[in-house]
Amino acid sequence: MSVKSSKGKRFGWGNAYPISMDDKIAERNVFYRSGLQLENSKKETKLKAMNISYQISLTSYNASSMEYKNEQISAEGTYDGETGVICMVGCKYQTSANESMDCEILVHVEFSATNSKDYIEGRIQSTREKSSPLYFESLSFSAVPYYSQKESIWRMDMEIIMALISNTLVCIFVGYQILHMKKNPSVFPYISLVMLAVLTLGRTIPLMLNFEVLFLSKQNTQRLLLGGWLEMHEVIVRGVTMVAFLLQFRLLQLVWSARLADKNQKASWIAEKKALYVSLPLYIAGGLIALFLNWKINNKFNDGMGSTSFYGHQHSVLVDLRSYAGLVLDCFLFPQIIFNIFLNSREKALSSFFYMGTTLVRLIPHAYDLYREHYYFDDLDWSYMYAEKAADFFSTAWDVIIPLGGLFLAATIYLQQRNGGRCFLPKKFKEPEVYEKLSMADNA
Helix, strand or coil: CEEEECCCCEEEEEEEEEEEECCEECCCCCHHHHHHHHHHHHHHHCCCEEEEEEEEEEEEEECCCCEEEEEEEEEEEEEECCCCEEEEEEEEECCCCCCCEEEEEEEEEECCCCCCCCCEEEEEEECCCCCCCCCCCCEEEEECCHHHHHHHHHHHHHHHHHHHHHHHHHHHHHHHHHHHHHHCHHHHHHCCHHHHHHHHHHHHHHHHHCHHHHCCCCHHHHHHHHCCHHHHHHHHHHHHHHHHHHHHHHHHHHHHHHHHHCCCCHHHHHHHHHHHHHHHHHHHHHHHHHHHHHHHHHHHHHHHHCCCCCCCCCCCHHHHHHHHHHHHHHCCCHHHHHHHHHHCCCCCCCCHHHHHHHHHHHHHHHHHHHHHHHHCCCCCHHHCCCCCHHHCCCCCCHHHHHHHHHHHHHHHHHHHHHHCCCCCCCHHHCCCHHHHHHHHHHHC
8 A cells, every 4th residue: 555644755665454344353455355354244244333453554755765664553443334334543662772652643545436436545544642643644545455456556567568668769860960960960960969969868867877777666565466477577677777778979079079070160159058057057956946945845744754654755866867867858949949049050850750759758648647646556666667757757647748848849940940040039049150151161
């Protein structure tokens, strides 16, 4: 089951199984089995209430220290056969020095009798005063019944195929751009090295961080549910990702080598430096904002959750920076636009197939995330094989803003390559065009 704070922030995951129902010992299983048994009991005996007890296990993962923390809650209460609601009082074993028990916990669970969805919802809350060191903010959780796991596995299979297709398309688009440059050698000076560096670094991140580190919190669960099936598909996706990186690096190498070989491209180098001077401060400022938000979130968590509870999950700086890197990659055309403005170029340096195709590959995950949020259960992060939450900014707002921004950048490149790098600027900024064309001609 997925565990979130009252503010909707995900802290961890867990599982639960019934211990007893009235005078019967329940089979060790998860929520859904007891839900079915309770429904059967309600139909057979028309009971309005039933005594029930549960064992709940909650796990959080601290991505900063790469450590897990597990909490066990034993709860007992009553099940209302009319509404399908369980209300329980729970006790949580404390791992502090005094090793005490916190028994001032309420657990509320809603089965499908009142929940029209095919999963289980509930909340865990402390009845203590906020000043108590054992107090924690209310948590909500959602549990996937095992009878719904086939749908989740089908979704994961589909997402792996989508990731494979996405990386394959990247290889095709980059390969097409390489062919475009070889057929038109004159376009080399008009391609931004900063843009190519951003794309290459974007392909490097998954390979540098390594899939085992990125998905450390999900490996054990994946092996338990899927065996070697998932690992085999991840190896295939990783292989295609490596090919995409090598092609992207080759593209960067070709442009860099052409620039170094031609000593008469002074205007291109000047425009490149100016593009770097504009882009780099913006990238650094964005990274600092991400770090500041991470620090602010951590302070709120530490103030509100208390250090003794498992909810003191540290929001990972690496996760924030990786998400920000995904945003930078979504806007990969920005350095090329700035470069075109300073160079005032109208050369078709980038193949339409390359920049439009790459833009779509970056934007489709956001469209899919919107679809997934509406038509699939809010699964755990470890189950996301495509459009991962840690790989970019994903939310309803970002899933609209980023695609619109990406399409705007692609449209700007199209206009620049058709009407000139400064086509959308006021007329007084277009005057240096003749001079720059002559300068480039003299250098040639």
